[in-house]
Amino acid sequence: MQDDDQYDLEFEVFKKDVKNIIGVDLNQYKPSQMKRRIKSFISKYNFKNLKEFVNVLRQDESVLFTFKDYITINVTEFFRNAEKFEELRLKIIPGLISNAKGKGKSDLKIWSAGCSTGAEAYSTAIIMDAYFPGQNYSILATDIDVNIVKNAKIGEYKDIEVKNVNTKIMEKYFEVQGSKYKIKEFVKKNVKFTLNNLLEDQFSSGFDLIMCRNVVIYFTEEAKELLYKKFYNALTEKGVLFIGGTESILNAKQIGFSMNNNLFYYK
Ligand SMILES: C[S@@+](CC[C@H](N)C(=O)[O-])C[C@H]1O[C@@H](n2cnc3c(N)ncnc32)[C@H](O)[C@@H]1O
Structure with a gap:
């Protein structure tokens, strides 16, 4: 596991990559929740770090779609409330x-x-x-x-x-x-x-x-x-x-x- 400072640095680069690859600007999402959610995603799928994860994002469309679904969260129902x-x-x-x-x-x-x-x-x-x-x-x-x-x-x-x-x-x-x-x-x-x-x-x-x-x-x-x-x-x-x-x-x-x-x- 990386220490938090290293992760924060990598996260800045990661945000730019994500914007280029999937067109979502993570700067417009609350940073603490977003970091936590991404950390849990990369550990769930056993990526070593954000860099490795981005490389896979570039190459594997199924990971890209799963990740986009995950960060944008699409739970819904009829007549909600x-x-x-x-x-x-x-x-x-x-x-x-x-x-x-x-x-x-x-x-x-x-x-x-x-x-x-x-x-x-x-x-x-x-x-x-x-x-x-x-x-x-x-x-x-x-x-x-x-x-x-x-x-x-x-x-x-x-x-x-x-x-x-x-x-x-x-x-x-x-x-x-x-x-x-x-x-x-x-x-x-x-x-x-x-x-x-x-x-x-x-x-x-x-x-x-x-x-x-x-x-x-x-x-x-x-x-x-x-x-x-x-x-x-x-x-x-x-x-x-x-x-x-x-x-x-x-x-x-x-x-x-x-x-x-x-x-x-x-x-
Ligand atoms: C939790 S669902 C809400 C669905 C429905 N409005 C409801 O209340 O049941 C959130 C949806 O917002 C979409 N979403 C997240 N960020 C978005 C953005 N920047 N632009 C458009 N849609 C976005 C997600 O893809 C997801 O399908």
Whole structure:
């Protein structure tokens, strides 16, 4: 095992290599957690040090994908924080529809940012289909991880990921295939998945609802602040940003969000 100073030095070089190889800037993630997680990854896979690990990263695509999955963490489930999805359905979406109508707009533009395998985007599509029939909407769902986006398009889930799905919704929106739960094709028609790095890439705008939940946990405060400003700019007037159950936006008012209704921030 190396001593901590040596590790810190190597880590600085490692961050540059990772940026070049997989396009993720580790400087924008909290350093202590990130170092700890990477240390545990390289010891799990028996690499001697960061240098050896980087050499393998350059050559072995499977290690590269495993590592990218590991640092970006993609645990998800349908209707995560079910009571908040109820609030979304009962209060937030009706408000957004009436705002859109007031502006003469007939559709809702929704973004699931950091969508993982798509459970959040499909949960929202199910709500729209089941409770707001006839309402036009589109859902953009983005993630940094190419494999994750591929899986999201397929839309196949494990039982733990659908534990909040009730029987009625299950019957209507999923095909049960053994121990797998596959989202039905018609649910996908308004959902578009693409790659996007929230810390680097350009955002489009005019969204009525942006959902960015359980994505920023390991981002630095600076990275989070910049991201929330970009989300604010990407929202339409009176649009809503929906964040994760354990998250809050410290400087929401300074950014311009006018009302915080516990996890729902209004522009
Ligand atoms: C824990 S999952 C959250 C999924 C979903 N939003 C939810 O709450 O269930 C976090 C996702 O954020 C993605 N992610 C991490 N860093 C990202 C970045 N810089 N840009 C875009 N997506 C990122 C990961 O690939 C992962 O799929």
